[in-house]
Amino acid sequence: MDVKETVIEILNDLTGNDVNDAMDTNLFDAGLLDSMGSVQLLLELQSQLNVTVPVSEFERTEWDTPNKIVAKVEGLVG
């Protein structure tokens, strides 16, 4: 499974929604992600993709849509 699919699966799991239809939706504004969800996201990225993002690196505006998150993670993996 590639990085994009894995990230989307994590997001689907965390938000309880299918984010494939909402790749540019602001997840925080939509109430789908909050600080708690952000931390879970970081932990899942660490365990599933071996990508380490410290909490202080998590700048909300850079991680607020599925597309941005995928791009961010792809950058960190590759």
Added chain:
Amino acid sequence: MINLEPYGNPQYFIYLLIGLIPLMIGLYRGHRWRWYQSLVSLVFIFLMFDGPKLEQGIALIGYVLWEWIMVGGYMAYRNRANNRWVFYAAVVLSALPLTFVKITPAVAAGHTSIFGFLGISYLTFRTVGMIMEMRDGIIKEFHPLLFLEFLLFMPTISSGPIDRYRRWLADYETVPDRDKYVGMIEKAVHYIFLGFFYKFVMAYFFGTMLVPRLSALTLHYGGDGLSWPLVGYMYSWSMYLFFDFAGYSLFAVAISYLMGIETPVNFNKPFLSPNLKEFWNRWHMSLSFWFRDFVFMRLVFAMMKTKLFKSRVTVSNIAYILNMLIMGFWHGVTWYYIAYGLLHGLGLVVNDWWLRFKKKHRKSIPHNKFTEAFAIFITFNFVCLSFLLFSGFLNTLWFVKP
């Protein structure tokens, strides 16, 4: 000797503007004259802490030296090693002067700590935040001068908004282009006039005209329980708190803008929040975001990583309560600040439970203009009730009634 309280009266802005004009001309023409910015900042900081405030001024110098050694020392250590206990020690030592200042009045009634000065709580957020980002490997170098310029950034020194080192540095090391800078000046002028209205009209009306009268009425006729003047006091004091602090924050942001630094804003129509979680995204934002990023998220991260609790809900509930309790203690070691923190922690737990319930039963719960207005009404009243606690008036009413 002249002593100038920051943003204390309209004349202050005239002095400030005269001092800032050369800096503004430089920025407009694409230069940041750091030496001039430092000079003018030091002059105004001197005027805040001279004359009758001299003791505070000396405390400030001691504090800055202490933090310079702590933050610089931790960076030097972190570049070689990364033991977690050294990190905890650095955080505790960096917060030590503030801890003394907060605990002294609680153990020795009527005394204030010799380490105290106006703004110490806000400066401590800057240093502790830096140490945490050094631990995470995000801040990689300690620059002895830039550290001082950040710590002592004049517009926000007394009461925030709380900026972050990396964000501030990115602004400070560049000059906004001319169009952007002109836009920032326009915003600054707007903020200053809005701030005048908030602080010198609205906060004056509620704080100086209504609050003392309602206080006297409650103390003389209201009894110990619920009374009409007490309800009036609750709403007036809440309005006073908002207009006074939001007005001050507008000034601090505006002056930062004139200096070409985009200090984050502190308030975004908080009383229109539809729930408590949203309220904390709109009220004293730089403080609540600091707590979110440096306390709440770290607590959750640690608890989930070590699998301390099975349920995610338990983890977030514990983190909410600890987060708000720490914020309560930060305000001061008195029963009413701590109760205020606890009340907001519990409020967030209930709020989160309701949001989960609503998500599950989305179809059967009505949603319309009326329910939205009702949600705002409930949130507003909960917040005002918590501010009544926060004001300390209940302490006067119940325990130290004159």
